[in-house]
Each structure stands twice: as C-alpha cells, then as structure tokens.
Amino acid sequence: MYSGLEVRVPFCDHRIVEYAYNMPWSLKALHGREKGIVRTAFAEELPPEIVDRKKSPYPKTFHPLYTQLTASYVRQIFKDENSIASSLFNHEAVEALMEQPESLTEPWYGQLMRTPQIFAYIIQLDRWFKKYGVTLQ
Numbered sequence: 001m002y003s004g005l006e007v008r009v010p011f012c013d014h015r016i017v018e019y020a021y022n023m024p025w026s027l028k029a030l031h032g033r034e035k036g037i038v039r040t041a042f043a044e045e046l047p048p049e050i051v052d053r054k055k056s057p058y059p060k061t062f063h064p065l066y067t068q069l070t071a072s073y074v075r076q077i078f079k080d081e082n083s084i085a086s087s088l089f090n091h092e093a094v095e096a097l098m099e100q101p102e103s104l105t106e107p108w109y110g111q112l113m114r115t116p117q118i119f120a121y122i123i124q125l126d127r128w129f130k131k132y133g134v135t136l137q
Contacts, residue, residue, distance in 0.1 A: 020037075070123060083126055085129055094122070097119075098119075
C-alpha cells in the first residue's frame with residue numbers, strides 16, 4: 001500500500017474468484033449468456049440496462065489498424081535478441097497470424113479476444129520483463 005495502487009473491488013475476493021473459476025461452464029453461461037450466473041443473481045438488484053449490457057473486455061478492438069500496429073510492434077520484439085518474450089513464442093505461428101489475422105476462428109481467451117489481443121499480450125509481456133529485469137534460468 002505504501003507504493004502501490006489499491007483498488008477496492010467487492011467481487012474480487014479470492015475465494016469468490018476460486019469458486020467461480022471451478023464452476024462448470026453451464027453455470028457460468030447460465031441461460032446462454034456470458035456472466036449468466038452473475039446476471040441472474042443480480043437481476044432483482046440492478047437496473048436492466050446494467051444486467052443486460054454486453055460484456056466488453058479490455059483491450060478489445062476489431063479495427064484493422066490496431067491489428068497492424070500491434071503486429072508491427074511484435075515484429076520489432078521478435079528482432080530483439082535479448083527479448084525474453086520473443087524466446088517464448090513460436091515465431092512462425094505468430095507470423096502466420098500476422099499474415100492472416102482472421103485465421104484464428106476460436107477466441108484465444110474470453111469471448112472476444114482474438115488475434116490482436118495475442119499481439120498485445122506479447123507486447124505486455126515484453127514490457128513487463130524489461131521493466132522488472134526478469135531473467136530465465
């Protein structure tokens with residue numbers, strides 16, 4: 001707390017997260033909706049515009065320029081011989097996604113995470129490794 005950021009998020013108690021993580025998908029997606037169990041649990045407590053709004057994960061964009069920019073940044077990372085992030089990924093597979101971003105037919109993580117978010121993840125890893133001086137043994 002002395003040098004960090006405290007965020008008070010009432011539903012992020014680790015016990016709730018662990019419980020929810022282990023729920024079967026049929027409960028998580030109750031009534032065929034993402035966050036179905038949460039929507040049902042709070043349907044009487046929250047206004048319909050909150051309960052029924054579409055989940056919108058961050059970072060998410062389907063703009064082609066975002067894909068191009070993140071792909072370009074990943075190419076720079078892959079050229080860096082000292083990049084730990086670069087060493088963790090199959091360059092040919094990532095390059096194939098750069099050439100045909102729409103070839104990823106299933107979400108990578110979550111409902112909307114697709115190819116650009118993979119690139120953003122690689123960028124975030126690279127920055128984190130460099131910022132904290134991470135090394136692999």
